[in-house]
Amino acid sequence: KQEVTQIPAALSVPEGENLVLNCSFTDSAIYNLQWFRQDPGKGLTSLLLIQSSQREQTSGRLNASLDKSSGRSTLYIAASQPGDSATYLCAVRLGGGGSNYKLTFGKGTLLTVNP
Amino acid sequence: DAGITQSPRHKVTETGTPVTLRCHQTENHRYMYWYRQDPGHGLRLIHYSYGVKDTDKGEVSDGYSVSRSKTEDFLLTLESATSSQTSVYFCAIRGEGQGGYTEAFFGQGTRLTVV
Numbered sequence: 001k002q003e004v005t006q007i008p009a010a011l012s013v014p015e016g017e018n019l020v021l022n023c024s025f026t027d028s029a030i031y032n033l034q035w036f037r038q039d040p041g042k043g044l045t046s047l048l049l050i051q052s053s054q055r056e057q058t059s060g061r062l063n064a065s066l067d068k069s070s071g072r073s074t075l076y077i078a079a080s081q082p083g084d085s086a087t088y089l090c091a092v093r094l095g096g097g098g099s100n101y102k103l104t105f106g107k108g109t110l111l112t113v114n115p
Numbered sequence: 116d117a118g119i120t121q122s123p124r125h126k127v128t129e130t131g132t133p134v135t136l137r138c139h140q141t142e143n144h145r146y147m148y149w150y151r152q153d154p155g156h157g158l159r160l161i162h163y164s165y166g167v168k169d170t171d172k173g174e175v176s177d178g179y180s181v182s183r184s185k186t187e188d189f190l191l192t193l194e195s196a197t198s199s200q201t202s203v204y205f206c207a208i209r210g211e212g213q214g215g216y217t218e219a220f221f222g223q224g225t226r227l228t229v230v
Contacts, residue, residue: 032218
């Protein structure tokens with residue numbers, strides 16, 4: 001059974017700092033990995049999607065990397081801002097055939113960026 | 116929001132009553148999903164659908180049923196609500212995202228309280 005772990009569970013940083021969020025998964029036979037942002041009381045917003053054949057994806061100040069063989073992904077946020085404060089979730093989809101697109105989620109990292 | 120609408124957004128119901136949550140999508144996506152989100156557990160898949168009248172169970176399906184009579188609507192029913200079903204329920208679809216790859220998009224959630 002795929003298990004996804006996110007460390008740390010919570011992180012507080014001053015504005016302007018660069019930071020890294022970690023995601024690890026137990027079954028390396030993934031199809032892709034997706035990073036989401038969730039604001040309090042809101043739904044999930046997709047940030048970055050990395051296919052199993054890719055090593056990284058970038059969007060603005062966000063960069064996500066994937067090392068499938070070691071079962072790890074990182075989300076790098078450059079020059080953090082108070083508006084980045086949210087819970088960040090990673091989710092993996094297993095490969096091996098089938099098209100039901102079931103995701104296994106980590107429990108998230110609660111990020112607080114202090115002005 | 117990928118054209119996903121959940122209703123109601125908030126509901127309080129009594130133990131033992133049936134409850135139906137609705138997910139409506141406007142973009143003709145084939146795959147739809149219901150997740151629940153609980154502190155300490157993250158998001159867990161309840162049921163999913165891969166077409167009209169085609170559904171399957173997820174990891175926490177006990178006490179829930181689903182129906183999909185039209186492409187655009189996926190209904191989640193709590194047959195006899197219990198306090199353990201107090202949660203935030205999210206609907207998701209599988210759609211085309213970054214780089215033409217398929218990824219998950221989520222609705223805004225339904226907060227259900229069973230008293």
